Amino acid sequence: MNTILNTYRVVAAYPAIEVGNPKVNVEEIITTFQVLKKQHQPDVILFPELSLTGYTCGELFHQSVLLESAKKTLLYLAQHVYEEIVVVGLPVVVDNAVYNCAAILNTKKIIGIIPKTYLPNYREFYEKRWFSPAPAQGQTLTDFCYYNIPFGTDLLFEDKNGLKIGVEICEDLWAPIPPSSYQALAGANLLLNLSASNEIVAKSEYRRELVKNQSARCMAAYVYCGAGPTESTSDLTFAGHCLAVENGSILGETKRFKPEDHLLVDVDVEKLRNERRRTNTFQDNKDRIYVPAFKTIKIVTKTNENDTLRVESKFPFVPNDPATLHERCWDIFNIQTNSLIKRLSRVSGNLTIGISGGLDSTLSLLVAVKACKMIGKSPKKIDAVTLPGFGTSDHTLDNANKLMDYLGVSKTAIDIRQHCLNTFKEIGHKPFGIDPNMSLEEFEQELQKLPDGSQDTVFENVQARVRTMLLMSRGFVLGTGDLSELAIGWCTYNGDHMSMYNVNASVPKTLVKFLVDWVADNECRELVRWPGWDVFEDDAGEALNHLAAKLQETLKSIVNTQISPELLPLKDGKSQHSTEEIVGPYPLLDYFLFHFVRNNFSPSKIYILAQKSFPEYTSDQIKAWLKDFLKRFFNNQFKRDAVPNGPKVGTVSLSPRGDWKMPSDADASIWIEDLDQ
Structure with a gap:
């Protein structure tokens, strides 16, 4: 976690696999994980659905040899995980049923297992032939890989700095009300989806819209990790479609049909939190529908001040495309x-x-x-x-x-x-x-x-x-x-x-x-x-x-x-x-305005982001112009209090009758101090 920007680095990766061979697959996962850890220091690493065994095992999911091998390799994988969160897919036997599950690993332990809620059993899908849907009530798996492990769809994972993770699996997203909707209402701001969605014509476009819309509705980051082309192609083809979307805006997406690949993004938890605070409908929705009770499991994430991957657009009001x-x-x-x-x-x-x-x-x-x-x-x-x-x-x-x-x-x-x-x-x-x-x-x-x-x-x-x-x-x-x-x-x-x-x-x-x-x-x-x-x-x-x-x-x-x-x-x-010689370049001023008003970012955060977005200016220039912007913004509210009528055209407006109600005599001191510190 970047402690200054309050961002978390998330990876969605699909390594090459051998269908039905967890021993080979876990080594590929560990190698991928360790390379990513060394190069990028991610906080969260997400792998595809049933990634330890392969999604396309078919009748082999009834074989005890495969199921036991998956269980042993999960424990082996957990020993390699420290202050990161690794999420991996595997079949899990509970009593006399087999579940399609996501296992969450942290601090060398298996800290939770989440079964898939909705099993597709139509067209090319036959998951109910091999798996059972998630039980209505969660439970604790006793002596699973030598640990007592929470099991169920009622699990969320939270660190001490505001990250709260919810997990669902593939088809869950296709349901009218996905499990992630309830997870978000219960506070989850990072939603993870382990998937094995096959490729057919135009399906990637539909999948992309699903992820974007769910992210926007939940005001959350949604990271989706699809199975890759090394799955069996007996009847289906998989393309390794990985997506990361933050409140409806795509942060990144993999190019499909590579043998193995990964997607690396920084998720801004503060931005999501600010948006939820501002939008009272989010809280009202939680208060008016039944949200199941969730168990929150504490996770440990490392803190650092690594350079951010995020480079915000120089023109936040102007689309790049x-x-x-x-x-x-x-x-x-x-x-x-x-x-x-x-x-x-x-x-x-x-x-x-x-x-x-x-x-x-x-x-x-x-x-x-x-x-x-x-x-x-x-x-x-x-x-x-x-x-x-x-x-x-x-x-x-x-x-x-x-x-x-x-x-x-x-x-x-x-x-x-x-x-x-x-x-x-x-x-x-x-x-x-x-x-x-x-x-x-x-x-x-x-x-x-x-x-x-x-x-x-x-x-x-x-x-x-x-x-x-x-x-x-x-x-x-x-x-x-x-x-x-x-x-x-x-x-x-x-x-x-x-x-x-x-x-x-x-x-x-x-x-x-x-x-x-x-x-x-x-x-x-x-x-x-x-x-x-x-x-x-x-x-x-x-x-x-x-x-x-x-x-x-x-x-x-x-x-x-x-x-x-x-x-x-x-x-x-x-x-x-020249106006810009006095107040600063308008692209910078509009950048400050957007992130201060639209995202409610602190001046110190805006300053750091602006240095990435505007390398043509020195840090001293940016700081001086930002400080001047803050002083002018606070000192001139009295003018905005008396503006004439006019239409709102975008997400930022300073009309006192609409979006911006601020006292004319507010003191800017603490905002200036934040920038100076």
């Missing part, structure tokens, strides 16, 4: 669009949006245009406004104008600089120490004399609030700020922080970028084509294609533009205000 990313973007864009359509059904007049030429306002405008198209309204009903200020660059303003032109919205430009200069005078503020009692031209000249790195928060906030005042005075304002900005308070209170509705409220910055890029690749022709525009009546018209290409080009340019609020004075016509 292109097909899944495409589907995710389609989902989010349509959630945003349909949410806006409902809100617009209660709004009269035009829809007003401030357009900066940046990512967030671009996405809001694209959603608005799509919504209008879906309800048959003209894009001219969208009042798109540019509000250039002291830090607006020609590049972003040019992109904003092109975007509005290509989408066919109503277009207005309001230069806010004189409004802001008047405000400075009225409130008696001297931006950067400059007396504002001068003409706008003279003021601009003074700004150009400022040294690099000059800062003035009031100067920035006045611009944001003037923009909001002008927009709010025009009509129903659609907000543009995203989830990442809300998390760190990177917005001006009652400035860009405020609107009548915000479709981006739960979309993180990294995902905003992917969404705009996705729209550029998939939606441009639909967004520029409007009924009633005669020139575009022919879908294949050159004018339509040309306009769609121009829109795509503009969107790609916006995606590749440096992220900046553009509130500080320009230098040589270029923005000197």
Whole structure:
């Protein structure tokens, strides 16, 4: 167990076997186990169903020679197991019945034996011919391999650090209510399945979905170990399908049809525990159905601080698989669009949006245009406004104008600089120490004399609030700020922080970028084509294609533009205000946000994981940015308490009316201390 990350290393392995020869098979198992132990130091090692004898022994399971040999080799195997948990399959005789069992080994002992509950006896399966189903009541096997050993389906295995193991066998998973469901409700967070599921066309896909769904329902890690190709092929073929799934997400999977192989994963018990605490339905389910009583057997696991195998995605909000990313973007864009359509059904007049030429306002405008198209309204009903200020660059303003032109919205430009200069005078503020009692031209000249790195928060906030005042005075304002900005308070209170509705409220910055890029690749022709525009009546018209290409080009340019609020004075016509230079790279910020809010991880754990995920940054950089994130997150809850309505699109949202209720004056000290320690 990794004591810092609270993770356990689990192996599912299928060695080559000789059917009907436990003596050979146990040596293969021991060799596999010892090699894995030396190389990877696993905490749990799982082998397939009936792995000591082979699953395909058939009538030989009635032979006393085979049954006694399996029993002796189990004792021999146990002598090689120390502070690990080894789970192996074998037939066990109890009274006058033979059971298909899993034996759990720890500290050189057999600490429990679990019989298979559901025996398949249909199609190619004939298990009831040889085995009996698990008895309803557990018992203690006296003098079994010289020990008194608990026997039954009512056994769980727990260490002192929070790992609790439940075990089921193959067909048990196929039952409407698998034994692992009860095990999970009784506290098991690692579910193990010893299996000998044969291969037929498409069965691996169905098996994969079973494991994923059971893991998700149980909010547990589920590790599945299938028998390999060295089983008998008289009538069936086995492929060694091993799977590890954590709360519905696949951690790893073997490539099938290798003679022998193994799967190695680190299971995050803390993550599972946090998810169960958060989801009250899990506890409610336990309280409302009959959960049989379980005996908990203590196990010993070693502790270490080994490097973790887990490398969390740099973009936890963004799927790695292109097909899944495409589907995710389609989902989010349509959630945003349909949410806006409902809100617009209660709004009269035009829809007003401030357009900066940046990512967030671009996405809001694209959603608005799509919504209008879906309800048959003209894009001219969208009042798109540019509000250039002291830090607006020609590049972003040019992109904003092109975007509005290509989408066919109503277009207005309001230069806010004189409004802001008047405000400075009225409130008696001297931006950067400059007396504002001068003409706008003279003021601009003074700004150009400022040294690099000059800062003035009031100067920035006045611009944001003037923009909001002008927009709010025009009509129903659609907000543009995203989830990442809300998390760190990177917005001006009652400035860009405020609107009548915000479709981006739960979309993180990294995902905003992917969404705009996705729209550029998939939606441009639909967004520029409007009924009633005669020139575009022919879908294949050159004018339509040309306009769609121009829109795509503009969107790609916006995606590749440096992220900046553009509130500080320009230098040589270029923005000197890079958000990421101040608060850190957005991929890192979104990484911190996801694991802090979604997984409830400690800062120290996030810090360790981030070093694995972002090797391009030094540990000092990551720690500094994480500490800054924590301070900003705690200090800016008051802004999140007053955010406008907006749809939830993913598993993380900071709406005070929904997912995130936090006091505005909470103290971040213990979280900072955890990181520093």
